[in-house]
Amino acid sequence: MVAEKITQCMKPHGEEGYQTIENMNENHKEISDFAFECVNVGENDKILDIGCGGGVNIEKFLKLTSGNVDGLDYSGVSVNASIRQNQNAVESGRCNVIQADVSDMPIDDESYDLVSAFETIYFWPDIANTFKEVSRIIKPQGQFMIAQGTDGNHPDDELWLSTVEGMSVYTADELEKYLLNAGFKSVKSFKKENDYILIVIAKK
Template identity: 75%
Template structure:
């Protein structure tokens, strides 16, 4: 018997979607902590978190920078959850939560100093072209950080590919190749020893 595909990871939806986001907030904590250790955030950086989910990383960035920290997600449930998590910042004009597809973002060219993607590029359409769209909205000298639970060598990778709908896995060399192809420079990768957590940072 073939196991039913997990659909909530790709795009949380319905009541189960809110439960999925709560679970992600807990299960992705180690990935988030490692990623924050890998990136130096300036006090005036303007930041966009793509695939913002429950908005916990937006909340973390708001404590580091005095500038705006926005979120983008194509899931209505994620947008609602991120808004709720950062309601005060939204009301104070320091945060916008945008519902949109990463492959066609309603964002002006060269808008952000730092763009981040936590546990989300697995599901991005046509990743080579989508990275070009991310490149477009980053300021010259700005950075793009990708954080994911696996560097492509995790023993459970095959299982997740079989179970999770719409999922693709990328190694550090894969991502470096796509990022350089999109125009980024100085691509650096770090893997958390024994945990397979991968962080890739590219500069425009």
């Protein structure tokens, strides 16, 4: 008998989806904290968080820049949760959260100084071309930051791959290759000491 795949991670939905997002906000805190130690955020940067989930990283970015911080997610539940988490910024016009597919974003070329992706690229389709789509919306000299809880060598990788629907895992070297092929000029990786947390920052 084949175990049923976990589907909520790929696209949170329904009432269970809201609980999944709450769990993600809590479980991903260490990854998020390390990512913010690694990235330099300009005081006027315009930022997009792709796969924004519950909106906690949007909230963190809003405290670091006077520019707009937007969110994009494939899940309507995640979009609603992110809007609720950042209601004041949404109402004041500093934050716009949209539901869209990362592989075909309704966003103009060279719109953002920084694009982030926390614990989400595992589920992106056709990663090579999707990274090109991300590069398209980043300004020259801008940054793309990827934050993930595994560097591709986590002892639980095989378990996650077998139980979580639509999941893929990438090493730092694999990500660097995809990012350079997508048009980024440089790629730097950071690994948390005594952990598997990986942060990759590509510059355009």
